[in-house]
Amino acid sequence: MIRLSKHELFEMATLLVVANTPHSLFKGLLSSSAVTRLRYEEHPNTLLSYFNQITARAERSEIVMGLAYGVLIGLLMNSRNADWRFQPDSTRLTWGPQIEQHAKASAPPTQILNISAIPAPQVSTSNQSTSTLILPRGMQGN
Amino acid sequence: MTIRLETSKRTGIVNSQEREISVFDLNWARKLMRQFPKAIPRTEPTALYNCHGLTFASRRTRIFLSSEIPKILNDDKYKEIDIKEAKGGDIVVYFDENGDANHSGIVVANTEYDQRLILPMICSKWGNGGEFIHGLNDCPRIYGPQTKFYRCAL
Numbered sequence: 580m581i582r583l584s585k586h587e588l589f590e591m592a593t594l595l596v597v598a599n600t601p602h603s604l605f606k607g608l609l610s611s612s613a614v615t616r617l618r619y620e621e622h623p624n625t626l627l628s629y630f631n632q633i634t635a636r637a638e639r640s641e642i643v644m645g646l647a648y649g650v651l652i653g654l655l656m657n658s659r660n661a662d663w664r665f666q667p668d669s670t671r672l673t674w675g676p677q678i679e680q681h682a683k684a685s686a687p688p689t690q691i692l693n694i695s696a697i698p699a700p701q702v703s704t705s706n707q708s709t710s711t712l713i714l715p716r717g718m719q720g721n
Numbered sequence: 722m723t724i725r726l727e728t729s730k731r732t733g734i735v736n737s738q739e740r741e742i743s744v745f746d747l748n749w750a751r752k753l754m755r756q757f758p759k760a761i762p763r764t765e766p767t768a769l770y771n772c773h774g775l776t777f778a779s780r781r782t783r784i785f786l787s788s789e790i791p792k793i794l795n796d797d798k799y800k801e802i803d804i805k806e807a808k809g810g811d812i813v814v815y816f817d818e819n820g821d822a823n824h825s826g827i828v829v830a831n832t833e834y835d836q837r838l839i840l841p842m843i844c845s846k847w848g849n850g851g852e853f854i855h856g857l858n859d860c861p862r863i864y865g866p867q868t869k870f871y872r873c874a875l
Contacts, residue, residue: 592749601785642745
């Protein structure tokens with residue numbers, strides 16, 4: 580069950596109205612408290628079904644659209660959806676494809692890269708000292 | 722709906738004319754005036770054009786892809802100028818930390834106080850809201866934080 584306050588819904592709608600580009604909308608929503616909660620507290624499956632539900636509505640007010648974009652970002656940047664197993668149909672929103680592109684470009688890498696050990700270079704040493712060791716005064720032999 | 726829009730070198734610019742203004746937009750615009758009391762509202766809210774549409778397309782459409790802005794700046798020979806040199810008619814582009822052009826406007830005046838403080842006044846459009854005459858940084862925080870001034874040298 581997703582619970583967002585009236586203030587959070589209004590904040591998302593305002594960002595939608597004020598944003599001039601998809602990237603600025605993405606950045607603004609990503610830093611909002613609502614999307615932060617959606618990313619870390621909600622399961623991707625819940626977000627996906629919620630996204631499908633709200634984007635299927637005939638009513639498309641700023642509150643609904645702001646929420647839809649917020650849920651889309653919450654899903655794409657969800658801590659439990661790092662491999663994007665839960666893939667929304669972002670084309671349902673005008674700026675959806677661009678938002679998805681930005682989300683995927685800014686998400687942290689999830690692949691583990693195994694770097695094989697690099698063999699240490701062989702260093703040959705000789706017993707013969709090449710430089711004089713200067714000992715501190717107190718340690719010098721008699 | 723898209724209109725035919727090109728740079729001076731006839732490169733196409735992606736754009737779209739948007740829907741009618743909603744009740745939410747109108748209410749939000751009224752709230753904006755309270756949030757930014759020093760900004761002078763110039764026009765009523767409209768969704769037909771956005772800030773980049775105002776700056777680069779004579780208010781005819783929305784330029785919503787920030788990747789179009791460097792193309793326009795380059796093709797239309799906009800040269801970057803120092804804030805001190807900016808005069809009425811020059812333009813300002815607001816960039817985020819990643820170089821995304823998230824806002825733009827037209828310089829209407831530039832005043833220097835005591836040879837220390839420079840305060841350019843900008844005419845820009847705030848999303849679906851109206852146009853405002855405002856101080857460089859007296860605008861919604863989603864815009865910027867970096868600003869660059871340009872003069873067209875066509």
